[in-house]
Amino acid sequence: MPTSPSSSAQAARVALAARLGELMRDAGLKGGELSARCGWHAAKTSRILNAKAAPADADIRAWCRACDADDQADDLIASNRAADSLYVEWRRLTRTGLRHAQQARVPLYTRTRHFRAYSSRVVPGALQTREYATALLRTVADVRQTPDDVADAVEARLTRSGVVFEGGRRFVAVIEESVLRYRLGDEAVMAGQLGHLLRIMSMPSVSLGIIPFTAGPRTMWPVETFNLFDDRQAGVELLSAQVTVTAPGDLALYNQAFARFAGLAVHGAAARTLITTAIDALE
Numbered sequence: 001m002p003t004s005p006s007s008s009a010q011a012a013r014v015a016l017a018a019r020l021g022e023l024m025r026d027a028g029l030k031g032g033e034l035s036a037r038c039g040w041h042a043a044k045t046s047r048i049l050n051a052k053a054a055p056a057d058a059d060i061r062a063w064c065r066a067c068d069a070d071d072q073a074d075d076l077i078a079s080n081r082a083a084d085s086l087y088v089e090w091r092r093l094t095r096t097g098l099r100h101a102q103q104a105r106v107p108l109y110t111r112t113r114h115f116r117a118y119s120s121r122v123v124p125g126a127l128q129t130r131e132y133a134t135a136l137l138r139t140v141a142d143v144r145q146t147p148d149d150v151a152d153a154v155e156a157r158l159t160r161s162g163v164v165f166e167g168g169r170r171f172v173a174v175i176e177e178s179v180l181r182y183r184l185g186d187e188a189v190m191a192g193q194l195g196h197l198l199r200i201m202s203m204p205s206v207s208l209g210i211i212p213f214t215a216g217p218r219t220m221w222p223v224e225t226f227n228l229f230d231d232r233q234a235g236v237e238l239l240s241a242q243v244t245v246t247a248p249g250d251l252a253l254y255n256q257a258f259a260r261f262a263g264l265a266v267h268g269a270a271a272r273t274l275i276t277t278a279i280d281a282l283e
Helices: 007-026 031-038 042-049 057-066 070-084 099-103 106-111 130-144 150-164 187-200 248-264 268-281
Strands: 087-089 114-119 170-176 206-211 226-229 233-237 241-245
Touching: 007 042, 007 057, 007 070, 031 042, 031 057, 042 057, 057 070, 099 150, 106 150, 106 226, 114 248, 130 150, 130 187, 170 248, 187 206, 187 268, 206 248, 206 268, 226 248, 233 248, 241 248
Parallel strands: 114 170, 170 206
Antiparallel strands: 087 241, 114 226, 226 233, 233 241
């Protein structure tokens, strides 16, 4: 099973390379012959076939032309671009600010009926208050040195979050107790956020589980924040990149991890006690 954070992207690259190899073989060509027809060095063909290098759109069109398969080019280019979207550095996503990254996922949120979120660091986006989201995104903007569009980004996040609570959708969140203790913003911001969790966890469409510091024995260690969208894909938030997981093996791993986290979490009155204790600690 692939284990790299970008393994889904690499799996997509391998699948694309396999399709290009099939075109070459169906045309009765060897690597050297295809390279000559495309007008590039044989080493480039080898790198593409072994998924060591990502072909440009023009490379794919040249490859298809060399194989008399021009009708395949558009589909292969679309597959190649999809692979590009599986592992995207934050500096690319946020080069014009943070708002676009919030808006870009609205179609995914609209399609999803069952959301699952795990976080060991911050309150999941859909459960954030305006003030908490502002404090968090302002910190993100500072760390990543993005243009200051925090106010617009917060509005976009709140709009996106609203989708989660529409139309009979289900939102299941599991967070580590540390999330309640990490202070983003001042005491008033944290008190407001924790109070919001107490209110929102009573909604029929929301399930909030909290893994206590004392939970044990741990059957799963704290990992990076991730979200599961139905059974179609996972979104993983690394410090440097946003990773979209679609490979079946990787999806199964994240599903298994979430189930283990859920098994460690407390709910209901026990979860409320952890939240109120964290509120009391702010004073």
